[in-house]
Amino acid sequence: MTQRCYALSLVGTAAPGCAPRRSPAIAFAVLAIILSLSCSRQTANSPNLKPTAFGAAIVESSGGKQTAQTGSLLPQPVVVQVNDEQGTAVAGAPVEFSPAPGVVFDPPGGFSDSSGQVTTNVSLGGMAGRYQIVAFTTNKSHTKVGVKIEEIALGYQQTLGRHLNDQYCERCHNPESTVERVSNYDNLEVKPHPFSEGDTLNKMSDADLTAIISHGGPALNRSALMPAWGNTLSKSDVQALISYIRAVSDPPFRSAGPVYAKD
Amino acid sequence: MKEKLTSLWQKLFGDSVRAFGVVSLVFLGSLAIAPAKNFFSEWRHYQHGYLKMIRNRSDANTLERHFQDGIQQIWLPELGVVDRCTSCHVGLKEASLTDVSTQPFRTHPPIPHKLDQFGCTVCHRGQGAATTVSEAHSSTLAWEQPILPAKYIESSCGECHRGPLPGTPQLNQGRNLLSREGCVHCHTVKLSDGTTMKATDDPPSLSHIGDKTTREWVYAWLKDPQAYSATSTMPNFQLSDDAARDISAFLIANSTPVAGDTAALSAKASADPPAGASLYGESFCASCHAVQNAAGNMVGGDVGPELTRVGSKVKTEWLQAWLKNPRTYDPGTAMPHYRLSDPQVATLSGFLLGKTDSDLLAKVHLDAAAPEQITHGKRLVSDYGCASCHEIAGIKKPENFAPELSRIGSKPVTQLVFLPGSQHTLPDYIATKIKQPRSFGQGLKMPQYTFTPAQIDSLTTALLSLNDRSNTLPSSLAVAATRESDYQPAGKAGKLMTDLACFSCHRINGHGGDMAPDLTWEGSSVQRPWLVDFLKNPGTLRPSLIRRMPRFNFTDGEVNELTDYMMTVYQNPAVDRESMPLSGYSQGEIDLGKQLFYGKYACQGCHIVDTKTDKGYIGPTLTHVGSRLTAAWIYQWLKNPQTLRPGTGEPNRAMSDEDARALTAFLISQKGGAKQEVAKK
Numbered sequence: 001m002t003q004r005c006y007a008l009s010l011v012g013t014a015a016p017g018c019a020p021r022r023s024p025a026i027a028f029a030v031l032a033i034i035l036s037l038s039c040s041r042q043t044a045n046s047p048n049l050k051p052t053a054f055g056a057a058i059v060e061s062s063g064g065k066q067t068a069q070t071g072s073l074l075p076q077p078v079v080v081q082v083n084d085e086q087g088t089a090v091a092g093a094p095v096e097f098s099p100a101p102g103v104v105f106d107p108p109g110g111f112s113d114s115s116g117q118v119t120t121n122v123s124l125g126g127m128a129g130r131y132q133i134v135a136f137t138t139n140k141s142h143t144k145v146g147v148k149i150e151e152i153a154l155g156y157q158q159t160l161g162r163h164l165n166d167q168y169c170e171r172c173h174n175p176e177s178t179v180e181r182v183s184n185y186d187n188l189e190v191k192p193h194p195f196s197e198g199d200t201l202n203k204m205s206d207a208d209l210t211a212i213i214s215h216g217g218p219a220l221n222r223s224a225l226m227p228a229w230g231n232t233l234s235k236s237d238v239q240a241l242i243s244y245i246r247a248v249s250d251p252p253f254r255s256a257g258p259v260y261a262k263d
Numbered sequence: 264m265k266e267k268l269t270s271l272w273q274k275l276f277g278d279s280v281r282a283f284g285v286v287s288l289v290f291l292g293s294l295a296i297a298p299a300k301n302f303f304s305e306w307r308h309y310q311h312g313y314l315k316m317i318r319n320r321s322d323a324n325t326l327e328r329h330f331q332d333g334i335q336q337i338w339l340p341e342l343g344v345v346d347r348c349t350s351c352h353v354g355l356k357e358a359s360l361t362d363v364s365t366q367p368f369r370t371h372p373p374i375p376h377k378l379d380q381f382g383c384t385v386c387h388r389g390q391g392a393a394t395t396v397s398e399a400h401s402s403t404l405a406w407e408q409p410i411l412p413a414k415y416i417e418s419s420c421g422e423c424h425r426g427p428l429p430g431t432p433q434l435n436q437g438r439n440l441l442s443r444e445g446c447v448h449c450h451t452v453k454l455s456d457g458t459t460m461k462a463t464d465d466p467p468s469l470s471h472i473g474d475k476t477t478r479e480w481v482y483a484w485l486k487d488p489q490a491y492s493a494t495s496t497m498p499n500f501q502l503s504d505d506a507a508r509d510i511s512a513f514l515i516a517n518s519t520p521v522a523g524d525t526a527a528l529s530a531k532a533s534a535d536p537p538a539g540a541s542l543y544g545e546s547f548c549a550s551c552h553a554v555q556n557a558a559g560n561m562v563g564g565d566v567g568p569e570l571t572r573v574g575s576k577v578k579t580e581w582l583q584a585w586l587k588n589p590r591t592y593d594p595g596t597a598m599p600h601y602r603l604s605d606p607q608v609a610t611l612s613g614f615l616l617g618k619t620d621s622d623l624l625a626k627v628h629l630d631a632a633a634p635e636q637i638t639h640g641k642r643l644v645s646d647y648g649c650a651s652c653h654e655i656a657g658i659k660k661p662e663n664f665a666p667e668l669s670r671i672g673s674k675p676v677t678q679l680v681f682l683p684g685s686q687h688t689l690p691d692y693i694a695t696k697i698k699q700p701r702s703f704g705q706g707l708k709m710p711q712y713t714f715t716p717a718q719i720d721s722l723t724t725a726l727l728s729l730n731d732r733s734n735t736l737p738s739s740l741a742v743a744a745t746r747e748s749d750y751q752p753a754g755k756a757g758k759l760m761t762d763l764a765c766f767s768c769h770r771i772n773g774h775g776g777d778m779a780p781d782l783t784w785e786g787s788s789v790q791r792p793w794l795v796d797f798l799k800n801p802g803t804l805r806p807s808l809i810r811r812m813p814r815f816n817f818t819d820g821e822v823n824e825l826t827d828y829m830m831t832v833y834q835n836p837a838v839d840r841e842s843m844p845l846s847g848y849s850q851g852e853i854d855l856g857k858q859l860f861y862g863k864y865a866c867q868g869c870h871i872v873d874t875k876t877d878k879g880y881i882g883p884t885l886t887h888v889g890s891r892l893t894a895a896w897i898y899q900w901l902k903n904p905q906t907l908r909p910g911t912g913e914p915n916r917a918m919s920d921e922d923a924r925a926l927t928a929f930l931i932s933q934k935g936g937a938k939q940e941v942a943k944k
Contacts, residue, residue: 071413072433073717102413106716121716126413127364128372155372160430168912171881172868187878188868225868231915232905236375243373 051111051138052092055082058137058147061117067152067248069159071102071126077119078149080135082112089116098134098146102126105133112137128155130252154247161244164237165195168229190223198249209242305395306334309351313368322359329357334394337382341737344382346391348399352383375430385732386419387411402688407676411727414720415690418672421728423736425456426744437725439463440718444496448652449665455734456743464496465597468654473518474592475581479627481511489713491576491623492569494553494561498710501701506643512632513640517656523584523591539614542607550778550810551597551767554618564810566597566767566778574619582612590762599764602816647708665709672730680704694723748773756828759821768812771833778810784835784907788896790845791830798822835899835907843894848928856929859922869913872933881912887935898927 063078082093095118096109102125110118124131131153136146154162165173173192175185185192193200201209208220214230217223233241246253276282301307310332317326335349352367354360355378360370371378384391390406393399402409411419417434427435441447442463452460472481483490485507488497502510543549548570553563555571577585584591586608589598603611632640641658648664649655671693679692682702695702697719700709714722750772752760760766766775771782785794799822801812817825834840860866869881872888888897896907901923904913918926 069414069433071416072720073414075717123414126416127369129364156430157373159432163429163432167910168914171912182880184869184880187880224862224865227865227868227914228916229914231917239373 051094053090054140055090055093055112055116055137056085056139056145057083057087058095058135058145059083060135060147060149063122064149065152065250067154067162068124070124070128070153070155072123074122074124074151077121078133078135078151079117079119080147080149081116082118082137083116091116093137096136097122098136100125100131100133103131103133122151124151124153128153128158128247152247154244157240157243158247160237161240161242161247164233164241165244168233169195169241172225188223188225190225192223192226195245196248196250198251198253201245201249202251202253206242209245210238213238213241306347306350309367310353313353316363316365316368326354326357326359337379337391339380339382341740342382342385343732344385344391346382346384347394348383348389348391349378350394351396385422386416388419402676409688412690415724415727418724418727421725422730422733423740424742424744425454426742433721433724434728436718437721437723440714440722441725444712444714445652446668446722449648451663451667451669452729453667453669455736455741458746462652465595466497466652468593469514469518469649470654470656471518471521471592473515474520474578476576476578478511478515478629478632479624480576481514482507482629483623483627485510491572491620493555493571494565494569498712500647500710502643508629509632509636509640510643510649511629511640512636513638513644514655516632516637517641519656521592533609533613534617535610536614536617538610539617542611543614545814546601546603546611547811547813550813564778566776570615570618572618572620572623574616575621575623577616579612579616582615583608586611597764597767599767599813599815600762601813604816647710668726669729670731670734672727672733690723690727693726694719697722745773750774752828752832754828756824759825763815779812781908782829782833784833784838784896786830786833787835787838787840788892788900788907790891790893791826793891794826794829795822798825837906838893838895838899840893840895843898843927845889845894845931848931852925852928853932854929856925856927859926860929863922864916864918864926872930885930885933887933889931889934892930894927894931897930898923901926 059081061079061081063074063076066074066076068074078097080095082090082095084090089112091112091114093112093116094109095112097105097120099105099108104123106121106123108120110120112118118135122133129152131151133149133151134146135149136144139145171181172184172188173194175183175194177183195201204212211219212222212226213233214228216228217226219228229238274281275285310330314327314330317323317330320326330353333350334347337344337346337349349355352369354363354368355371357370360368363369382391383389387410388408389410390399390403390408393406397403398406400410414433417431420428420431421434421438424431427438441452442460445462445464445466446452447460447462448466454460480491484497485500485502486504488495488499549563551564551566553561553565553569553571555569556562561569573582581592585598586601586603587605588600589596590600644650644655644658645661648661650658650660651664654660672689674689676687676689676692679689680703681687681692682695685691685695696709697712697714699711701707701711751757751774752771765771765782768776768779769782770777797812798815798817801814860872866872867877867879869879871877871879871884872886874886892900900907900913901916901918902920903915904911905915
């Protein structure tokens, strides 16, 4: 069916070169659009399964507060779980993800599996900032209950900042150790602030952060264990780092900034 | 009715004056169409909206001063850019509009390029000259390229930037995958600088495969490579049982033995798991090879093949000969020649052969191959282009086996066939083709890969960057990539370094791997006795590293050969080894250095000098640095580490000469408890 639609729109694309035949071409194009609309409607109307159970609440299992580049897939899927009043997982309950602008879910919803969970891969929208996505389930009285999950999209500057963070900052500022990267956090007498620590870092102005990154901790009467990076990083590097720090801070920097949420 | 019409006609065109007047009015009216269209145009609507929006802002005056009425255009003849996007996207250059999230008024996020110099469509595609929303953004009858989805935007960076950029991880990964997953074995990718993209994987030669493994294993592997090794880059050709049977028959029949490749050992493979495991650990096999642990996680590196089920694959004699000297079987292998003794080979081979998977070959029962099966297998091997990746005796590497991808990013959509339900855009086509190549029709040859969705996005990004613009870009605009050099060390030491596969891990003069330190300036940085000791018994300088230099059983002659070569050849012209002494610094200087170390520069945050008090875990441990590094190197390093090793984590502290000298004095006195020579004042 779609292939036929395609053949028709092909005729349309071939036509604009020859002006006299333009109107049939437009007619064809319109026809093709109508046909393709009807095609897509057909594919959308896939046999809809009915939910076998209803839960009382929906909670986030994993996948919140991830960072990814604008438009790209989150590294881990988002997993939500449907529970009943007692907090036990409910299988077969309907779950639906509500799209924030530009956000794509694969799949866009489904029924909870035997452990009450629904997993979806999330691609963020094209603008940097925080995205609030909502996962809904329907409870027994047919009202929707939802859980809000926040994800962070990094633009070009923040992506560059993340790269610099991985190279220079993370070993001390991230307390989590992995097999590949052992954290130095616990070895330091004065603990560095993890970049997600918005309570502290949001109070510091961009100028403060620039000063402490470029001239080291002593520039703001803080620990000398924070070295000066001003001769290693360029000014734009420092700006990129700050934009990354602002992007990942929790609570969000400056009253959320642009938030792309549906409600 | 008729009368009414007649009277109307009489009223309008009753006499020539009336007729003239009416016709003039009609003409006037039609003349007004164009100005009216202009007046009600979309861009004017947006410009009004913008002015309304900024009116109540505190920075309204500045914004109004910047605002320019009418259609705006960025014209860059050299790039072929005629972009009128700024007619509606009025606030792109206004940094103060960061709080605005309504389009088309958002400010452009910071990027390293100026709008006036690059325009919009160079990165975002779409139809720049269009002045309506749908024509500019969507695919229209006259314009095929719609706006590029945000997830592929890095492909546009790749049109000019031919090398990796720190801000484009997805493009970098995609380009890596094209080389590393072997895409370019079959698909030619000519780059605009005249070179051809080269594959960085090293598919094994199949000319002697009979020495290495059995026909049953080949069969099981062909049916499902990932069942043997989850990390394998060999794709699944979705072969029928008969096809796999015939190809395995041909490959084994076609194989010729390599002299000395299955040489019997004096010692038999010994099953001593604890000894084997400790030898596997001591030799740091895991730096390159991964093994799946009980929890299903891969433990180890990805330079060499995964060894989880190696015991179900290799023949005992072959494995032992390989461990003795891998270069007999494969002269170009990345595996070092370890110089293991016969008992060591017996222990290690016994350990590896114990890594079996009884399920792998349980269902494989092959009868002896009939001659027609072998002939058929040979035909299949040619049909599927196996020789594009693997060397196979008697079969030539096919030329242009798969479509060239040098300009795939500009492929007209009209030339593509889409799957039902998929979107009719080029990025979607490429992504679907990578995801499920065989679903496009019967008899297609492209095999099924096991890419993650993120990898598919990266590959699509990299492929979209190969387009008409990237091929026709004036060379003044292209930013060249630093190419891997083909540096090879000379002479006897050079041969030794090839034998030890130093370049699998170390980089020297722009050639080699990135797992271990760059050795380009090794001769300037280290002291000769330390290097000799290290080669004989390598320890690790960084406590946090899990990948380490293995111990090769060198003879003294070999160690001397290597050390002499490195000390003489790998010298940095800016570091004169002799310019600063290794001892004889005054106690005052050493004490000042110590103060600077712990105080002003707080080096203990990352380094350990005194194991009792210091905890720094990032940089190398410096307890023995006085017996390891040359003073001149330490001094230069302190002054500017990035010039000696670009990208190093050590910050440039802009030290004064005095500070650097005092710190050098302190560090060079750290000889790990050995007697320190201090000059008396």
